[in-house]
Amino acid sequence: MTQQNTKLGIWLMILTTAVFAIQDGLSRHLAGEYNTLMVVMIRYWFFSAFVIAMAARKTGGIRAVARSRKPVLQMFRGALLSVEVCVMVAGFAYLGIINTQAIFIAYPLLIAALSGPILGEQVGWRRWSAIGVGFVGVMIIIQPGVGVFSPAALLPLTAAAMFAIYGLLNRYVARYDSSATSFFWTGTMGAVVMTLAGIWFWEPMSPPDWGWMALLCVGGMLGHYLLIRVYEMAEASAVQPFAYFQLFFGALVGMFIFGEDLHLNVVIGATVVISAGLFTLWRERQKR
Structure with a gap:
């Protein structure tokens, strides 16, 4: 793979994170006005x-x-992701984009921690140490035991x-199916699950909000297309660290569009989590 392809993949990943951050802002607005299940259902209709x-x-x-x-x-993968999207959008509505994304970025640490029991991969003491440090960062963000802690965290x-x-299931099924097959099941199964859950909460939308929904x-379609192009251009290990730019773009959307505050504990905690996540990605690449 050429260096130029890797550079292009990195820039496409940064662009993808910007698109997803805008998508998060739109999701937060719509989930604040309408039922979350209905919003995610319509989104999945277009995705499928x-x-x-x-x-x-x-x-x-x-x-x-x-x-x-x-x-x-x-089918389980597709259903799981659709439920995860609902939980995430609910987080935007209750906590705002900045706080929700700052906590959510711990997922690479969870992948590292669960890769042993689920995939049988070996996780050494260095990565376990990084996972522990990362979750200290999460605790700094959510401040358990302090008056400002919210169960919505x-x-x-x-x-x-x-x-x-x-x-992790993506990694597992990749041993048996192509990425096109996995992508197909992600969209179609998610649409089925969300239709069964969301159709009961249908409510009229105003014309402007239909525009935001469109x-x-x-x-969403552009973001997924760009993500496909990213992994066609460069290795996942080379571009994955740049996925953290979504927190930066999300913070811009949260502050300038929704008037959210960026608190010091969130900045410190997110820095710790990102540093730990980057280390686990680096160690995983070294092991490979």
Whole structure:
């Protein structure tokens, strides 16, 4: 892989994080006005249409792409991610984008911690130390035992745990299915689950909010397309550290669009978590 491709992959990852940060802002606005399940359901309708259209363009069409050696696990993955999205959007509504993202960025540490029991990977003492330091950073952010602690902080923590399991399942199914197959099941199964859950909470939306919803759906499709291009351009280990830019862009959206405050404990805690996460990524790359 050429250096130029890696550089382009890094810039695309940074652009992807900016798109996802805008998407988070749109999700926060809509979830503050309408039921979260309905918002995520509509988002998944567009997402599933996107993955089906992409599958139709592949050799063999939709039937070939949908063929999986682990169909039950693929369905579980798709369902898990859709629930995780709901929990994350609820976190935006209750905690704001900055605090939610600052806690959620602990998910790489959870992936490292769970890679042993789930995938049988060896986690050495250095990575375990980094995981411990990272969770000290999470505690700095949520301040348990202090008056400002909110039970809503459990929402991004739960979302991070779910996303970590989803990420590990991605690794596992990659041993059996192509990335196109996994992407197809992620979109279609998520749409099925969210339709079954969200259709009961349908409520009329104002014309301006339909415009924001359309922008959210387009942003979601663009973000996933860019992410696919990122991993086509560069190795995951080279671009993954730049995914933390989503916290930077999310902080800009939170402060300048929603008037959120950036507290010192969040800055310190997020710095500790990101540093620990970068170390675990580096150690994983060294082990490989």
